[in-house]
Amino acid sequence: MPIFSLARLLLASFALLLLSACSNAPDFKATDVSSTSMGGDFRLSDTNGQIKQLKDFNGKVTVIFFGYTHCPDVCPTTLGELSLVAKKMGASFSGVQVLFVTADPERDSASILKDYVRLFNPSFMALRGQGADYEAFKSAYKFIASKHQEPGSSYYSVDHSAGCYVLDKSGKVRLYVPLGFGVDNWVHDLNLLLQE
Template sequence: MAVFFRFLTLLALATLLATPLAGCDRTATPSFKAIDITGAEYAQGFDLPDASGQRRTLADFKGKVTLVFFGFTHCPDVCPTTLLEIAEVKKALGADGERVQGVFVTVDPERDTPEVLKAYVDNFGAGFVALRGTMEETAAVAKAFKVYYAKVPGQAPGSYTMDHTAGAYVFDANGKVRLFTRYGTGAEALKHDLQILLAQSPPEPRRPTAR
């Protein structure tokens, strides 16, 4: 019995000594709220025109944490809620919010003209870019991102809506896909994850201007 109690004492002591060491482990992997897909072989990038006709790729946003969301402007709930959430988080991050980029890829190029897209994303403030490809380009980039979308007939003749994957891909400042955040995760969880990614790639110090 004495040996047993001595074993418990040593075990408790070992646990006590190990606890502060674990708390000081600076190599621990950060805990994300969203789904960590670091190293995924899909969602590697895009090459689509923006509302002005300029083709855009992830390289255009190097140095920023970029969120890519597929949706459409006639979306009644998921799309505006997601973009508003991103806008709120950008604002909550203060100066760091300038290093967060939102990218909205339409899955409804038939109705989402460049003019319509620009007016739509402008509603959510600065820091958003809308992309619109051809029907073929849209299908290709959706496949590359494993995004589902489909046209759903409406009640009125000739009307329709779109069904699509509800969530955003998050890329770090080096253009590597890191997370998939599902619709409904919440602004606080998104802010938490973006802060981790922003901290991993601090902004370069400004060089003094020559006089």
């Protein structure tokens, strides 16, 4: 076989291998961020005062959402959508853990957080942190929070990151999910990760 024909055959074979590899990649609706270095371990307290780390959620698909209980729009919208996702998925949602991490630990006490997340789903877990552990978590997951005091008032709001991160069963950040993603899209992507 001439060298030119052999080279073309090898090139065609390589192209087919690439295409088959691409076709095996999950067809996520959300943004795949698995090639980034974000995420990793954390140390945050649950509403019972117990320290939770990433390893505590091994074997579950984990959704991390950063918000606060006084949020007028983004947080209740997102948690409400995730509540509908849980209902639609039924028993398979037991393989998913939603973590609501407060962006406002000053006002969001453990008891307030516990009551808040239970309004949406009893399986949702709220976490809070302070000090170096909290700052390390925000940095690792690229979450931002900025407090805005209302002039002449003790009331303040918190601007915060609005999307969710979804971690696979091994704890690796895989997806970024924007606000208003949609119940069917959530169900699609969570089922793909649960099947891995």
